[in-house]
Amino acid sequence: MIPPVLAASAASTALSALSTIASAASSSDESTGSSSTNGTTGTSGTTRRNDALGQTEFLSLLVAQLQNQDPLNPMDSADFSAQLAQFSSLEQLMQINQGLAALGEDDGAQQSFDPVGLLGRDISANGGSVAVTGGDASALEYTLESGGKVTVEVRSASGALVSSADLGQIGSGTHALDLDDVSALADLADGEYQVSVKVQSGDAAPSTVQTRVTGTVTGVDLTSNPPSIRIGDLEIPLGDVREVRAAAAAA
Helix, strand or coil: CCCHHHHHHHHHHHHHHHHHHHHHHHHHHHHCCCCECCCCEECCCCECCCCCCCHHHHHHHHHHHHHHCCCCCCCCHHHHHHHHHHHHHHHHHHHHHHHHHHHHHHHHHHCCCCHHHHCCCEEEEECCEEEEECCEECEEEEEECCCEEEEEEEECCCCCEEEEEEEEEECCEEEEECHHHCHHHCCCCCEEEEEEEEEECCCCCCEEECEEEEEECCEEECCCCCCEEEECCEEEEHHHEEEEECCCCCC
16 A cells, blocks of 8 residues: 555646646547537447547556545555556557558558559550551550441641541441551551541540550650650650559560
8 A cells, every 4th residue: 555645646646637637639530520419429439338448548548547646545555556558558559559650551562553654564654645666556445335437637746637547337346547557648658646536426526435555565754753654655644544464575
């Protein structure tokens, strides 16, 4: 049994400290919207069980116990020490939980997508850029929700119209577009072009179709932010990539 005078002094000091901690913990709960009504549903919509004892409740009980004990006949020091040890364990567990959560966030950042892993892979990315090198044009693909008359326009990097072609009636589905296979577009000079595809169904006005660049990744530019990848002479922002496939086996 601890001496009454020391017990009263210790209880007063502990009471003041615990009251401060309890108030801070309560304010923290309110700021995060985790307050509850009758131990059921809080403002955040989460449910707290009536038998779940949190940090704030534990502190409140401990403070109430100190407030209502007789300073001249205080509780057994072993019981008080045990409760303080429980509170210390609770704090340590909460700190460990916060540390693990922070570690998980750090791991998620470290495990962010590595564009170098795309080297040698076949990808599909939003865009209408086509590079013509040595008379060969890079590939595009597009998807039609419904069939119709399809036309293609090819423009220079400055936006000037270079050539156009009518591909005729094409059915719904995904289609590849190789400019080398279109006679009106087969003789383009080497360089980079912007290609747009339009479809007209019935009497409706022509609508532009989303095109996708396809090909094998041959390089990665890590100096740009965000990084970009290369398919031949084409540079594609990493955020435009929509599909990654294993490179087709050589015949």
